[in-house]
Amino acid sequence: MSLDDPKIRQNSGRPIIRQLDETAINRIAAGEVVERPASAVKELVENALDAGATRVLVEVADGGKSLIRVTDDGCGMGADDLPLALSRHATSKIDGSDLLNIRSFGFRGEALPSLGAVGRLKITSRVAGEDAHEIRVSGGDVAPLRPAALSRGTVVELRDLFFATPARLKFMRSDRAEMQAITDVVKRLAMAEPGVGFTLKDVTEGERVILRAEAESGDLWDGLTGRLRGLIGRDFIDNAVRIEAEREGLRLMGYAALPTYSRGAAVAQFLFVNGRPVRDKQLIGALRAGYMDVLARDRHPAAALFLDCPPDRVDVNVHPAKAEVRFRDPGAVRALVVTALRQGLAQEGRRAASTVADGVLGAFRPEASGPRIYQMDRPSQASLIRARDWQAPAFEENALPWVPSARVEDSAPVPEATARPLGAARAQIHENYIIAQTDSGMVIVDAHAAHERLVYERLKRQMDDAGIARQALLIPEIVTLGSGADRLLEHAGDLAALGLVIEPFGPGTIAVRETPALLGAVAVEPLLRDILDQIDDLGGSEALRARLDAVLSRIACHGSVRTGRRMSAEEMNALLREMEATPKSGQCNHGRPTFVTLALSDIERLFGRT
Template identity: 70%
Template sequence: MHAADPNISQSAARIRQLDEAAVNRIAAGEVVERPASAVKELVENAIDAGARRIDVTVADGGKTLIRVEDDGSGIPAEDLPLALSRHATSKIDGSDLLNILTFGFRGEALASLGAVGRLSITSRVAGREGARIEVSGGRIGGVTPAASGQGTVVELRDLFYATPARLKFLRSDRAEMQAVTDVVKRLAMAEPYVRVTLSEAGDRPRELFRAEAETGAPVDALRRRLRAVLGREFVENAIPLDAEREGLHLTGFAALPTYSRGAAVQQYLFVNGRPVRDKLLVGALRAAYMDFLSRDRHPAAVLFIDCDPTLVDVNVHPAKTEVRFRDPGTARGLIVSGLRHALADAGHRASTTVAAETLGAFQTPSEAPRVYQMDMASRPRPAPMPAQTGFAAPQAEFSTPSARVDLAEHAPEAEALPLGAARAQVHQNYVISQTEDGIVIVDQHAAHERLVYERLKRQMAENGVRAQALLVPEIVEIGAEVGRLLDVADDLARLGLVIEPFGAGAVAVRETPAVLGQVDCTALLRDILDELTDGEETTALGARIDAILSRVACHGSVRSGRQMRPEEMNALLREMEATPHSGQCNHGRPTYVELKLSDIERLFGRR
């Protein structure tokens, strides 16, 4: 038995029209979830106004103050009251909700902010006097003259003071500040030709972020903006993207697999310049790196999809962070194929952070008081090593390292190649090669594992996936979703999984991929169906086949502990240079480390 709802009269449940203030507060709950949402709406308005300079100032994580100042076109004084009305906008006329070319178009942000906080707008149009208007808790004041430069200053104080219950759901000032910073950085990446700053007001004012307006070609401007936002390491380890498919254009930068992250913190997606958080696009990004990263690692990428506005619906959610493509499969396929081609073009390249982490792992002697020989207690001198080595070490404390040097004939031309000329093998697992300006250390097992894996995939692509016929077809009950599986039956057949309809809500599995061996058909089809429901396409079967090939490659590759001849080591280096993705093993770990001579000299204090 349900308790009576205290908000609804039980005697006369009449339908009533809510007043304007209540409507605005309800709408604010959809548009303004937290201070970061308010910053997003105001900065997007500034960009739509043609601003080339946007300065954002916040206090207490945006709870007590949010100020956004721009040098855009401004708002005429007579339009200020209308700007605070719901569904009032200068960006569309309402006749076409598909052909949207601006960030904002719903006309809800300013009205929502004024309904839950204390909002003031000061604006001036070129050639006219400035004006100011204030609204507090939905109560709009009059328009008054105000001194102002061209553009608009929007100041929001005491967010959610009119709805105090919402304040309880906000996080700490630090967490809200982090969310505001993330929003500003995303919008800064979307508009590299706009100068953007973020400052924190308070007892100790400070500038948290600054990105100067870029110039030049779009790809160069974006690269410099990403360097300012994400740092030098990302740009140095990212490859540019440029691909098209059926009216969709993919650009941006994607990081090498060896520059992966422990969480999805460096994944930025934009559709027609609009920052979005879309499951379809995130899934496509993950699928593109599926062959190179383990499940606990996440790729880093900044992807832009541009298309005709009529091919994508941005009016899915009031916050405008979700989109819906007319053809989701095309968008997903563009990301997967575009990223994989770009990663293949990167060849054997590995991220520069690998060398930096390697150098950081070296231990230098700690600073300790000097001990002179006269102060040392008398001790027996350690027995020397055999005379021909020229080294001496205490036999009891150190085991002889497993190292073998078989110098091949000196070949200067090999040293000029990217991975150089093999010079030694240490611990029966690491190949040391010499380049013109440094050395390369190769993990022979990891490198050969990747090479064998790529060879197996190439053979499978050329010859197809061999299928094994079941003596007795296995019947799998699917239910109402059986149509989704049958729609992709041809795609599954190309991967060696042959299914046929079998009555209502069931399929008969007649063949399975031979490489998988014994298959739990029910579990496999359930996995495929779950992926189809979530993302319209399935990679579950392909992922399982790739996992088997990876396992076969691991067992078929050069094992750790095997001694390799100089010609074998050099052949391994040359094949790595010619094979895409050879810079990382099947689990995303680097297959080699390159140390420049300057790095080595710095380790020994020569620089």
């Protein structure tokens, strides 16, 4: 008997190498490709889109655990294609010769065999001019092909997901949570394809439409705008800045919401690369950097951004779920996103989200409104003056003079000023809030917050124009960072531009010779480690710039108009004019709105005049 005989190896305690069967291989692969019902929906809808579908119907029961059915009107599959589609690594998307030239959603050929290995899968399909056929697979066992009835396209029906791997069912969340995940997947794919109609239904009990997006017509921008308005909401489009930029073969387009339209969590961030929805940490980091000095730390931007680049400059073959990508030049991508966002926000920076005014009006409205009271026609100005005089209190000759609670400007409105976006100042109340009149309503300005942003932007311009002053350390500080030292030295030029001068000092060690004077006495090692962490996590570091901006913001806060100071009419109007000319003046340094606009029609509605 040979020493390599399996029985001898087993008796000797040596592990035995076995060839897994096809069913076990598919179930293992399914663990990577199909994490939850939403993953199955994603794979099946992507197959429908790759097949050229113009309408996609997704039907789900019990959060996708008992049924997922995807119907499309694509090109379909023939009798010879259906059995092959259930084989691992069989695909019509690529020929395998160039994995860097992928222009389709799917390309691995793993989805259908993986789904068939862990659930009960039925595929019915028809190619134009041929008969329809159906094939079934349950737990990896494939049934013979048979004729079926279908007018066109493909219907993929998946029942009892994970019945073949019941341990996975224990990790499923509630039906409601799984349905929410499915909705998010369909929504993101619908954003990527505005020209395709999508319908998502919950057929657990009866039939309930969860999402419907009709195919959009028009040019690229019209279609995208209509689709985003329908899926994210009109408020998003009304309070977003159009982003369009191109450099070095990369193109970025989409919408980025105003800072005052931020969110408490990153639930409204939709990122796409060559039409593929992704959750890429480099793009998320670039998005955050674009909003760096206009959002508070606990707020998150809302955006829908589409990045197009040559297929050979991005690797989508990073993870089986294809949710992550790797760029050949991540620095160029980051620079494009950050620059485009900052320029877009700066151009529209004095706008404040309309939802801010809506919130103000909502706060004014009573909880329960009684029966509507109809008023007479508005009286004439002369009648109003006579009524005011008649109701005015009589003052005794020696009584104390009446002191108004607000500074009122008695001069007649200047038409040129009221036509300006922020209008003409009329009063200051509570020694902070400026009331301005416009042709169409009124504006309430937080003078301290507004002036804080103006001073901050002025300081940043001065720092950029004159450069960042450095302070040389009497004794260079030596910091040991191990393998991180080389990665940090790659960014030495960028750090020097911000006032931090570093140079190599032996293996894994860095010498810090100069630091930004604005920071004063700085703990060098923690600063370097923060910068290194950001480089490792996001591909670039904004830590040093963020610290410099924080110091400028603090200076601006202390140097701005203080609450409690009375301003003259000239000062108030000068502040309004500077706000109109200053980027990002619609929000303070912490992301809060600096002004609220109320339309005259809204004000009249508050008083029942409509």
